[in-house]
Amino acid sequence: MAVLRPSGEISSSILQSACASGAMAGITAGSSAASDGQEGGPGESAPVESDADTEPESAEGDKGIRVFDRLDDLEPESSPPPRVQPGIVQHAAIDAFSRMGKLTSIQMPWESPSVSAIFSDLSATLQPSLAACWPGNVQNVPAVQPQIENIKPAVDVNFVTAQGPVFAKVVKSRQGVTPQQKRQRDWLKAVNIWTDVCVRFRRECEPGLAAKDVPEQAAFREAVFANVEANAWRYVSQLKDMEAAPTKAEAFLSSARFAHFVLGFNLALVVDSKRVKGVAQQMFAGKEALKQALPLSVHQVLQLHQGLADVSRHLVDRAMCAYVLIALYGRARHSDLEQISSIKHDHDKYGGFLEILTRKHKGAKSAQKKSKFLPILVPAIGVHGKPWMHLLVDVFQRLSLPVDGAIDGPVLPAPRDSGGEEFSCRAIESGEVTAFLRQFLGLPAPVAGERGVSSHSLKATCLSWVNKYGVSDRTQTVLGRHCKCASTADAVYARDMCVGPTRELQRIIEAIAGGDFRPDEARSRYFRFPPRPPSPVAEVLENQRKDEESVQSAAAELEEGEASEPEEPFSLSPACGASEQDDSSSSSSDDGCSSSDEEDQPPPAKAQRLRGRAPVNADAQVWWVHRRSKMLHLVNGQKATPDEEQIFACGRSVSRMFRPAEDADVRGPVCNTCAKNA
DNA sequence: GAGCCATTTTATTGGCCACA
DNA sequence: TGTGGCCAATAAAATGGCTC
Numbered sequence: 001m002a003v004l005r006p007s008g009e010i011s012s013s014i015l016q017s018a019c020a021s022g023a024m025a026g027i028t029a030g031s032s033a034a035s036d037g038q039e040g041g042p043g044e045s046a047p048v049e050s051d052a053d054t055e056p057e058s059a060e061g062d063k064g065i066r067v068f069d070r071l072d073d074l075e076p077e078s079s080p081p082p083r084v085q086p087g088i089v090q091h092a093a094i095d096a097f098s099r100m101g102k103l104t105s106i107q108m109p110w111e112s113p114s115v116s117a118i119f120s121d122l123s124a125t126l127q128p129s130l131a132a133c134w135p136g137n138v139q140n141v142p143a144v145q146p147q148i149e150n151i152k153p154a155v156d157v158n159f160v161t162a163q164g165p166v167f168a169k170v171v172k173s174r175q176g177v178t179p180q181q182k183r184q185r186d187w188l189k190a191v192n193i194w195t196d197v198c199v200r201f202r203r204e205c206e207p208g209l210a211a212k213d214v215p216e217q218a219a220f221r222e223a224v225f226a227n228v229e230a231n232a233w234r235y236v237s238q239l240k241d242m243e244a245a246p247t248k249a250e251a252f253l254s255s256a257r258f259a260h261f262v263l264g265f266n267l268a269l270v271v272d273s274k275r276v277k278g279v280a281q282q283m284f285a286g287k288e289a290l291k292q293a294l295p296l297s298v299h300q301v302l303q304l305h306q307g308l309a310d311v312s313r314h315l316v317d318r319a320m321c322a323y324v325l326i327a328l329y330g331r332a333r334h335s336d337l338e339q340i341s342s343i344k345h346d347h348d349k350y351g352g353f354l355e356i357l358t359r360k361h362k363g364a365k366s367a368q369k370k371s372k373f374l375p376i377l378v379p380a381i382g383v384h385g386k387p388w389m390h391l392l393v394d395v396f397q398r399l400s401l402p403v404d405g406a407i408d409g410p411v412l413p414a415p416r417d418s419g420g421e422e423f424s425c426r427a428i429e430s431g432e433v434t435a436f437l438r439q440f441l442g443l444p445a446p447v448a449g450e451r452g453v454s455s456h457s458l459k460a461t462c463l464s465w466v467n468k469y470g471v472s473d474r475t476q477t478v479l480g481r482h483c484k485c486a487s488t489a490d491a492v493y494a495r496d497m498c499v500g501p502t503r504e505l506q507r508i509i510e511a512i513a514g515g516d517f518r519p520d521e522a523r524s525r526y527f528r529f530p531p532r533p534p535s536p537v538a539e540v541l542e543n544q545r546k547d548e549e550s551v552q553s554a555a556a557e558l559e560e561g562e563a564s565e566p567e568e569p570f571s572l573s574p575a576c577g578a579s580e581q582d583d584s585s586s587s588s589s590d591d592g593c594s595s596s597d598e599e600d601q602p603p604p605a606k607a608q609r610l611r612g613r614a615p616v617n618a619d620a621q622v623w624w625v626h627r628r629s630k631m632l633h634l635v636n637g638q639k640a641t642p643d644e645e646q647i648f649a650c651g652r653s654v655s656r657m658f659r660p661a662e663d664a665d666v667r668g669p670v671c672n673t674c675a676k677n678a
Numbered sequence: 679g680a681g682c683c684a685t686t687t688t689a690t691t692g693g694c695c696a697c698a
Numbered sequence: 699t700g701t702g703g704c705c706a707a708t709a710a711a712a713t714g715g716c717t718c
Binding site for chain 1: 687688689690
């Protein structure tokens with residue numbers, strides 16, 4: 001009897017029940033990664049329900065829940081199963097079973113047109129008998145349905161199509177589904193599909209278990225499953241001959257691995273097959289070269305600042321400009337801002353940061369990382385040399401959008417109508433941000449094969465600047481918010497760790513504002529020559545600040561005789577933003593503090609390992625070999641500049657661990673990534 | 679057939695882990 | 699510690715279905 005702890009192992013148990021026997025090896029309860037599948041699913045945050053009143057301990061003494069030991073348990077029983085105590089994961093799995101009869105997306109091999117023609121006379125007996133036949137009390141369990149807001153489509157949108165606010169042209173009319181609800185819906189769907197596969201496999205493919213097994217079906221089963229590796233190889237070979245998408249065979253192998261290692265299908269011959277993997281990799285190597293989103297130019301960022309400050313524009317357009325600037329200066333993915341925890345303001349008209357905390361981000365995969373906040377520090381001074389946070393606060397407050405304290409939702413929800421007075425609970429989507437950027441900046445749609453400017457450009461822009469400016473690898477790594485930076489630090493430490501690099505970014509932004517750094521120019525003209533330190537704008541503002549500080553200090557001494565206190569945080573009142581909008585022509589951050597921060601910084605970390613493709617000149621390819629592993633790597637043999645670091649096509653740097661390959665080396669193993677990128 | 683929306687497919691990128 | 703490989707999350711493009 002499988003006894004399940006209320007930790008969500010029901011999903012694996014059900015799949016185990018569905019899979020265990022014959023062609024499918026059983027899954028060890030409690031060890032299956034399927035139980036980990038709730039990670040990232042709705043079970044991650046929802047508490048497991050308990051019902052101690054109805055759930056006495058099992059005979060084994062485990063306070064678990066007996067759900068289904070075998071699939072046979074799913075057959076109608078004269079007496080209902082003794083106990084059901086579903087938590088959210090259990091609900092999901094039960095709900096998946098309750099929907100089985102509705103699922104038609106999975107086409108079993110014998111249902112394909114060609115094979116079904118052969119077995120057409122068996123259609124009556126091969127009809128999947130998947131009508132739900134669940135124990136009564138299971139049906140009584142309230143299935144977890146996403147509480148989708150406004151099931152009726154929010155089609156109360158009557159967007160202006162001609163001249164009008166940009167957001168009205170790019171924001172789509174969609175159901176108001178929160179990011180959590182969307183995540184839960186996708187998760188349930190995945191559970192449904194895999195459960196469908198498992199149950200139908202067992203019902204119809206295992207000898208003796210099909211409702212009405214017939215000789216023809218058994219023969220077909222034998223033909224298909226007795227030589228599963230050969231069939232898999234024929235399939236991927238066919239994909240290659242058909243010139244299918246380069247990743248399709250790899251995707252097939254990934255599915256086979258999941259089915260084998262997680263669900264317990266006995267597919268070892270497939271996942272270990274050299275020839276299947278070989279064909280998949282040959283196809284994968286045919287992928288087109290990497291085309292990353294273009295970073296925004298300084299001029300385009302200035303346009304966004306202008307849009308935010310332009311009072312003649314629609315408030316929602318200004319809010320979207322502010323959102324884009326937050327993502328840009330915060331080096332945030334669109335998804336990082338989709339479900340934030342809180343916003344904290346720590347800035348004044350001289351600089352500082354907007355601090356956003358989020359727990360839902362791309363790096364949050366392990367349970368440990370999910371428990372940590374990802375701090376996003378946004379510099380308060382823009383490339384126009386002025387503070388801009390007060391405009392953000394002003395616009396958001398006018399729209400009644402939360403901009404301080406706990407948020408627990410998206411930074412910018414999608415407007416519900418063209419009036420921009422109401423907002424849906426759903427977050428603005430990445431596609432809408434991309435469309436807004438292109439519309440607002442007047443950029444044409446990228447030509448086929450190019451990425452152009454997209455929401456990805458927001459994360460890439462500042463990182464491109466710091467890269468061109470030549471800051472340390474550690475600073476780039478922290479600013480890029482790569483998880484390795486926070487892997488050994490708790491949330492508070494990670495937040496403090498970001499301050500120094502973000503100040504460094506602020507100085508780069510000020511250098512751009514002062515004209516000392518021009519990232520959009522050719523490499524040889526990035527920096528002003530001769531250098532002009534410090535910039536007049538920064539100098540004037542610094543003097544202004546010192547003057548004000550001296551006045552405040554003198555006043556404080558006169559009044560209280562106390563030591564000067566820290567500056568007050570930036571006022572969030574609308575009046576503050578409006579009054580200070582125009583009187584500060586430029587600004588700079590506190591360089592004095594940043595220098596001390598630099599001294600406190602730990603020694604630079606080792607260079608970040610680059611991933612993805614590095615450009616390789618087809619006419620100048622040189623193979624190198626790793627001295628120890630004898631693995632061959634490909635490098636572009638022509639440097640753009642003599643001091644340029646050489647990078648392999650796999651993204652690794654050329655080091656003394658490598659040497660140019662000789663004839664004797666060419667039979668050695670080849671780096672798959674280099675081969676793909678060649 | 680155009681336009682819109684939802685879904686599916688493909689591409690990108692960072693994390694994690696095994697192994698030498 | 700360096701290296702290779704796999705997985706997961708996400709973005710964006712492609713596709714399909716529906717309505718007018």
